[in-house]
Amino acid sequence: MRKRPKVIIIGGGASGLMASIAAQINGAQVVILERMNRVGKKILATGNGRCNLSNVNLDINNYHSSYIKFVNGIINRFTVEQTLDFFNQMGIEYKVEDKGKVYPLTEQASSVLDVLRYEIKRLGIEEVCEAEVVKIKNDKSKKYDKFTLYLKDGRTMSGDKVILATGGKSSPNLGSNGSGYQLVIPFGHKLIEPFPALVQLNLEGWFLKRIKGVKFNGKASILENNKNLQTEYGEILFTDYGISGPPILQLSRKCGELLQKKNSNPYISLDLYPDFTKEELKTRIISRFYYHPEKTVELGFVGMINKRLIAVILKEAGLNNLNETCKNIKDREIDNIINILKNWKIPVKGSRSWMNSQVTAGGICLKDINPATMESKLLPGLFFAGEVVDVDGDCGGFNLQWAWSSGYIAGESAAKSDI
Ligand SMILES: Cc1cc2nc3c(=O)[nH]c(=O)nc-3n(C[C@H](O)[C@H](O)[C@H](O)COP(=O)(O)OP(=O)(O)OC[C@H]3O[C@@H](n4cnc5c(N)ncnc54)[C@H](O)[C@@H]3O)c2cc1C
Known part of the structure; x- marks a missing residue:
């Protein structure tokens, strides 16, 4: 038997x-x-x-x-x-x-x-x-x-x-x-x-410590050589090492694949305003600047952009004088700001450790x-x-x-x- x-x-x-x-x-x-x-x-x-x-x-x-x-x-x-x-x-x-x-x-x-x-x-x-x-x-x-x-x-x-x-x-x-x-x-x-996989990402950015803890509902995409490989939507959180939140965990698998390859330089692209087109954002910004011409550009965005993000976004958009008045901001500069708000590209340094995955x-x-x-x-x-x-x-x-x-x-x- x-x-x-x-x-x-x-x-x-x-x-x-x-x-x-x-x-x-x-x-x-x-x-x-x-x-x-x-x-x-x-x-x-x-x-x-x-x-x-x-x-x-x-x-x-x-x-x-x-x-x-x-x-x-x-x-x-x-x-x-x-x-x-x-x-x-x-x-x-x-x-x-x-x-x-x-x-x-x-x-x-x-x-x-x-x-x-x-x-x-x-x-x-x-x-x-x-x-x-x-x-x-x-x-x-x-x-x-x-x-x-x-x-x-x-x-x-x-x-x-x-x-x-x-x-x-x-x-x-x-x-x-x-x-x-x-x-x-x-x-x-x-x-x-x-x-x-299913892990937070380490990003390269001078601003990370300044904006850690800032959350927003937006879109995150993973890019390689400017090609969008995957996009996810949901609550995203900036941390002192990089970025976290459900959409980031979902992107981390694709990102890990890229990081395994030699000579791959993945980027995260963030859309902080997925419900607005670039044109809609531009109309809003122009109207804000029109009604508050004497405000500094930094103050001009209070109420529209998370306060802790404003200075960082303006600097990333190439505006170094945050005390410039709204009336003096050029059209090209507004376009640069909108580009950051809709398509903020940040290089990925790596993923967090096994302990976090x-x-x-x-x-x-x-x-x-x-x-x-x-x-x-x-x-x-x-x-x-x-x-x-x-x-x-x-x-x-x-x-x-x-x-x-x-x-x-x-x-x-x-x-x-x-x-
Ligand atoms: C924080 C966290 C949250 C998660 N949430 C979800 C979720 O909500 N939904 C979902 O689908 N998945 C989730 N996952 C993933 C999911 O938990 C795992 O995919 C799943 O548990 C894997 O099961 P497993 O049995 O293969 O391995 P494990 O659950 O890792 O179990 C392996 C076991 O083997 C033991 N072991 C290892 N080596 C040896 C050895 N040499 N001798 C004896 N024992 C050994 C380990 O101690 C462990 O108990 C989550 C994972 C984590 C870490």
């Missing part, structure tokens, strides 16, 4: 927890090894503590990978609908917010982790924390327990199948420090160079993984789940959905495949 396969999951994050349940309900005996003192730390931080767990408007264009067909296959095999049913059956009531984002009705990420942990306990899955795996060994000659995992503290553990669910390199304080990559590279798996672009290359099962093509019995592979999604619940879908498929396949 076939022995119940022992599946060891490395990493107790979103994908590992999902994989553990899928494997156990499909007949495996499961152990989760987690390097932190408890599982699911990152889940608690998601969606600002509200956990944007999925997105009902999911589209493959929300994902990025060198092998996007692979991603489509997995998402269609364990779908958003199945995911929401799965969580609903475990007790999560949910609601759909703008742009299809799904949150638990409680708006508490801890509810999501709590129901997962309750289910894990109910099913009898073993959870071992403070257990960092540093090496995987495989002995093909054995029938059972082919895999031996070596822990940092000297312990070992053996099993028939292994699921690597160690996440990427983002937010290492929550557990994912990139150590998972090194566990499978010795078996021939290739790494697509990781870079931080929400997701990792790049990871273990999907070409060596079976798209139906998440099993390694190089080492049978080794499976992958979640962010450790070369898949990342936009902001909006797409990354957790990838963790749930890939975790479920990996867990189910590991339990069902032959020992």
Whole structure:
């Protein structure tokens, strides 16, 4: 009679927890090894503590990978609908917010982790924390327990199948420090160079310290050689290092790609007044100057431009004498000011660090993984789940959905495949 396969999951994050349940309900005996003192730390931080767990408007264009067909296959095999049913059956009531984002009705990420942990306990899955795996060994000659995992503290553990669910390199304080990559590279798996995504950007600008904390609702675009590659709209925040806010996080993936290339000099272009055309702005400015000819140009903009931005914008537009009266401002100078307000180009120096990024672009290359099962093509019995592979999604619940879908498929396949 076939022995119940022992599946060891490395990493107790979103994908590992999902994989553990899928494997156990499909007949495996499961152990989760987690390097932190408890599982699911990152889940608690998601969606600002509200956990944007999925997105009902999911589209493959929300994902990025060198092998996007692979991603489509997995998402269609364990779908958003199945995911929401799965969580609903475990007790999560949910609601759909703008742009299809799904949150638990409680708006508490801890509810999501709590129901997962309750289910894990109910099913009898073993959870071992403070257990960092540093090496995987495989002995093909054995029938059972082919895999031996070596822990940092000297312990070992053996099993028939292994699921690597160690996440990427983002937010290492929550557990994912990139150590998972090194566990499978010795078996021939290739790494697509990781870079931080969904992250704030460092900008080059003399003015940053002066305008830190200024917020506006506007458009931000990423430009390379004056070509607009992507535009996003929403609340944007200047910081002492550069720029932040949801539109910037969405642009950061494209920006990261450019920063990976040699000789690429990406720029951010800001439109501070997306609801006005240049002509409309010009009419307003001319009228302001007409009614207040004796005001200094700096005062002339109070009430139209955020006070902390005025001097910076005027200087960026080439006006050095801020005490010049409005009546003396030339037409060409007004055009320059409008150009800054509508198309303020600021060079990008880089992105913020791994600590600040929400997701990792790049990871273990999907070409060596079976798209139906998440099993390694190089080492049978080794499976992958979640962010450790070369898949990342936009902001909006797409990354957790990838963790749930890939975790479920990996867990189910590991339990069902032959020992
Ligand atoms: C602040 C923040 C907010 C986010 N908000 C959202 C959101 O609202 N919606 C969304 O869709 N996505 C969000 N994300 C992204 C999402 O959380 C991740 O994509 C997802 O958690 C990835 O799941 P994972 O299981 O692959 O990896 P992780 O959740 O990173 O889990 C990996 C686990 O493996 C453990 N581990 C690593 N190496 C080892 C080892 N060698 N041995 C043992 N254990 C190991 C780690 O400690 C960790 O617990 C957010 C991310 C962050 C940082």
